[in-house]
Amino acid sequence: xxxxxxxxxNLNLLGTREPGIYGALTLAQIMARxxxxxxxxxxxxxxxxxxxxxxxxxxxxxxxGRFDGIILNPAAYTHTSVALRDALQAxxxxxxxxxxxxVHAREGFRHTSLTAAACIGQIAGFGPIGYVLAxxxxxxxxxxxxx
Numbered sequence: 001x002x003x004x005x006x007x008x009x010n011l012n013l014l015g016t017r018e019p020g021i022y023g024a025l026t027l028a029q030i031m032a033r034x035x036x037x038x039x040x041x042x043x044x045x046x047x048x049x050x051x052x053x054x055x056x057x058x059x060x061x062x063x064x065g066r067f068d069g070i071i072l073n074p075a076a077y078t079h080t081s082v083a084l085r086d087a088l089q090a091x092x093x094x095x096x097x098x099x100x101x102x103v104h105a106r107e108g109f110r111h112t113s114l115t116a117a118a119c120i121g122q123i124a125g126f127g128p129i130g131y132v133l134a135x136x137x138x139x140x141x142x143x144x145x146x147x
Contacts, residue, residue: 003138004067004093005034005047005131006056008075012049014100021101023127030128037132041139053077053084060087069138070095071131078113088118094141096134099124 007027010017015026031047038045046067050056056077063070070093077084078099088095097116102125116122120141123130 001042001068001139001142002044002046002066003038003069003071003135004059004063005031005045005071006059007047007049007073008056008077009051009053011073011075012051023100025128030131033128034131034135037135041135043135043139045135053081057083057087060084060091060093063093064091067093068142069093071098071134071138072096072115072119073098073100073131074113074115078115081114085115085118088115094138095119096138097122097124098130098134100127100130101125 011027014030015024027049034047035045048059050059056074060070060072070088072084072088072095074081074084074097078097095118097113097119099122113122121137123133123137126133
């Protein structure tokens with residue numbers, strides 16, 4: 001099983017960006033833990049971060065036939081990107097949306113996700129462990145799909 005993990009804008013600043021909201025770990029540290037969890041479950045992951053919407057769209061577009069699933073933290077693009085939503089719908093690769101913070105307990109504009117409807121589920125508010133929860137959910141979903 002191979003999973004693509006995509007991280008949107010400003011997540012490269014984790015560790016120093018509003019640690020009271022996003023925590024003190026860097027994105028590399030979070031992805032290293034996720035890679036360890038994936039290896040323990042015999043899953044390969046490939047991860048990327050981009051501040052560019054088009055790059056994320058391109059990676060989603062290239063995922064069909066290469067990846068069994070996607071874990072996506074669209075960050076600020078969650079609330080603005082029809083392009084990411086359309087790409088997810090076009091490739092039909094099962095995706096779990098992840099947010100480090102509880103977006104529903106924050107500013108009103110963060111309560112709407114344009115990408116969530118194109119995903120099999122959403123995990124928000126659990127910090128870095130949310131990526132691990134997304135991995136477990138995706139593995140479970142893909143296992144049910146193939147039985």
